[in-house]
């Protein structure tokens with residue numbers, strides 16, 4: 001009896017501490033970022049840092065303006081969303097509602113394989129195929145552009161968007177579809193007037209998860225976007241993202257230098273951005289569930 | 291394209307005429323040579339024990355069985371003299387005329403207004419003000435207007451079961467369907483809601499031809515003028531409801547309605 005009580009006590013404590021640990025880790029990471037990053041603001045103002053148009057960390061005097069990096073991330077990510085979300089939803093509908101069972105099975109396994117490819121490998125393939133193709137088709141000096149990054153990120157977000165959307169389309173009650181068909185709706189009308197609304201919460205969640213999957217992506221983007229820290233004017237120019245900047249420059253900085261601090265502040269900016277996106281997604285999903 | 295039965299006078303035509311209908315789910319035969327004529331402005335009840343093919347027969351009248359894989363149908367169903375199993379039949383037009391109410395109320399995950407307007411929109415029958423007034427008319431016909439007129443934009447999924455079922459009927463009324471196929475429309479409802487739907491059916495009978503599948507013998511006796519009894523895919527007996535319930539001709543019908551099996 002006593003033994004069992006002690007056992008339960010320990011199990012409860014263990015679960016409690018595992019829960020607490022994850023919170024503690026997040027807080028520790030945040031404080032570590034702050035501690036390492038805040039040193040920068042002794043010499044550079046926060047506003048100058050965020051809105052500065054030039055990122056010349058090793059020139060003399062150095063310039064630490066991350067506006068081009070923020071815009072670079074934004075352009076690449078938005079491009080990926082614009083490509084991946086409609087394509088993913090359409091593919092999900094095709095697989096769930098149109099394809100024959102055999103085609104469906106083949107496509108679903110292909111999508112699973114796609115999601116299993118490491119991002120470096122995808123980046124490498126993109127460099128060999130996508131980049132020359134973009135250079136050729138738009139007649140550009142280089143194919144290493146925001147567009148190449150967007151396309152590749154879209155490619156990486158697709159499996160998540162497709163498979164979760166497809167699940168939610170399949171979960172739409174059969175009665176909805178039968179009701180529409182019985183009113184004389186065509187297959188297509190049933191799809192875009194009824195089924196899509198039944199599946200909407202799932203489709204939104206799928207899109208957010210898909211985007212979340214690529215927003216912090218570094219390797220592939222670094223390989224494809226050309227890494228020029230200039231404010232992008234179009235999708236067809238080289239850009240540099242926040243993540244790529246950290247990855248590319250962390251190895252070359254001196255610990256404790258201004259440049260070193262600046263990279264940590266970029267980390268904080270990324271942290272804040274993804275936190276904001278997650279909170280928005282959460283609020284939205286909860287609203288949808290009601 | 292209209293394929294009229296040869297030598298048939300339009301005035302004596304039945305609303306629905308089922309002739310030698312056989313249906314197979316794969317190799318399993320669910321309907322055996324069913325023939326029956328349904329009169330306009332009449333409620334016809336289909337009774338019989340579970341699995342005897344009532345729903346299957348009902349779903350033949352608007353070809354909903356087409357949605358199921360591996361179904362084959364032999365025979366004909368004439369609606370207003372037109373064989374809906376003919377190759378050239380316009381299914382969309384046919385289903386506009388022959389509406390269906392399901393066992394579980396199935397409003398779409400849209401607003402109340404959009405549910406009623408659905409049929410009108412997909413068939414491009416009304417727009418703007420005309421659409422609004424048709425929606426209003428239809429909701430009035432099912433006695434939902436007073437309750438719901440202030441929240442037409444609310445989701446239909448939040449209604450009570452009875453309201454949902456009424457809404458599903460309103461969807462058909464908006465389309466001016468002529469035939470209502472109802473598959474156990476009250477089985478999800480409580481007795482009071484059931485009674486009110488039955489009253490609604492009696493009202494609708496004036497303008498519609500109604501076929502109702504029911505497990506509730508009292509309901510069949512209360513609402514219908516004609517009744518068909520089915521057993522293992524066969525239509526055993528079909529005639530006036532009063533006859534079926536007071537002096538059935540077939541021994542099997544008698545056994546069923548007196549509760550000896552089924």
Ligand SMILES: Nc1ncnc2c1ncn2[C@@H]1O[C@H](COP(=O)(O)OP(=O)(O)OP(=O)(O)O)[C@@H](O)[C@H]1O
Nearest residue numbers: 315318320338339340341342343344345346347358
């Ligand atoms: N999609 C299907 N595939 C194969 N067999 C089916 C299918 N639907 C129905 N059946 C079979 O056909 C027969 C008739 O089914 P049906 O649903 O028409 O019966 P029912 O009289 O409506 O029964 P209930 O009163 O339980 O609703 C049953 O034996 C059933 O198992």
Ligand SMILES: [Mg+2]
Nearest residue numbers: 344345346473
């Ligand atoms: Mg049934």
